[in-house]
Amino acid sequence: MTTPDRPKVAMLLYPGLTLLDLIAPHAAFAPTTEVHLVWKTTVPVTSDSGVVVHPTTTFADCPADLDVLFVPGGQDQAPVAADEEVREFLADRGARARYVTSVCGGSLILGAAGLLRGYRATTHWSGIDVLALFDAEYAEGRVVVDRNRITGGGVTAGLDFALVVLAQLLGEDTAKMTQLMLEYAPAPPFDAGTPETAGPELTAMARAGSEAVNRAMTTVAKELAGKGWGGDA
Numbered sequence: 001m002t003t004p005d006r007p008k009v010a011m012l013l014y015p016g017l018t019l020l021d022l023i024a025p026h027a028a029f030a031p032t033t034e035v036h037l038v039w040k041t042t043v044p045v046t047s048d049s050g051v052v053v054h055p056t057t058t059f060a061d062c063p064a065d066l067d068v069l070f071v072p073g074g075q076d077q078a079p080v081a082a083d084e085e086v087r088e089f090l091a092d093r094g095a096r097a098r099y100v101t102s103v104c105g106g107s108l109i110l111g112a113a114g115l116l117r118g119y120r121a122t123t124h125w126s127g128i129d130v131l132a133l134f135d136a137e138y139a140e141g142r143v144v145v146d147r148n149r150i151t152g153g154g155v156t157a158g159l160d161f162a163l164v165v166l167a168q169l170l171g172e173d174t175a176k177m178t179q180l181m182l183e184y185a186p187a188p189p190f191d192a193g194t195p196e197t198a199g200p201e202l203t204a205m206a207r208a209g210s211e212a213v214n215r216a217m218t219t220v221a222k223e224l225a226g227k228g229w230g231g232d233a
Contacts, residue, residue, distance in 0.1 A: 006034040007067035007169045010093060012109075013039040013055050014086070016076025019047040020155050021103045025070060028162035028178050032170055038062045040085065048075035059089045067169060069097040072158075073105025073124060078216035081112035082223070090115060099168065103152035103161050108217050110151075111136050112224060120146040124154035125195055126210040133221035156193075159184055 009029050011022060029035050039045055039055040046052050069090065080086050090113035094100045102110050107123040110116050111134025120139040123131050128138050142157045143150065143164045150168070152161030159182070167175040192198040198206070 009033045009068040010036045011070045014080045015045045017074035021072030024158035025162035066097040071102040071106035077105045081109045082220045087113040101150045103158040107151045119149045121151040130217045
């Protein structure tokens with residue numbers, strides 16, 4: 001009796017990615033899928049919190065036909081979105097992937113690759129206005145599913161996102177078992193996880209901290225629009 005092939009998941013790495021955007025979904029995917037950590041080279045990349053992550057494959061060697069293409073956000077997401085080699089890789093794999101996915105600002109990178117045009121999607125709350133520049137329609141939610149596009153909100157939504165993806169790939173029982181093994185039953189000590197619950201003062205402070213990232217992403221969106229870049233949505 002042959003063992004069924006595991007679903008193939010490619011998770012984009014890049015210098016300056018947000019570690020939890022990547023690691024939370026990776027922790028959920030790793031037990032039951034074939035995960036590839038993908039970058040241009042196999043040289044280790046440093047996340048925006050200083051943790052080093054080792055790519056397991058390159059763009060050239062990444063499987064051509066994927067079940068899941070995944071992109072995380074990060075403090076340095078704008079240079080990645082502006083990188084033609086990255087966009088071409090995402091557009092190529094995304095054209096054939098069963099699911100095209102992201103967490104947090106990763107949706108903006110997908111948008112830069114032309115992969116969210118005409119789709120409903122979510123992103124970090126601070127980047128909602130930028131998402132529209134890539135012809136995506138913002139939809140509120142921790143996880144938004146529109147056809148084969150599955151996008152997660154900011155950072156901690158990555159685990160919710162991954163469980164939704166696992167349910168699609170392998171069924172609800174696998175997703176529920178993964179949730180149980182990760183003991184995912186969130187009960188945060190504070191009710192400050194959204195602008196609505198955090199209040200205007202904290203929200204203004206947090207927005208100021210992400211202003212540079214979103215300004216850079218806005219510049220990328222306008223430059224790509226000027227070049228007529230569209231990818232293969």
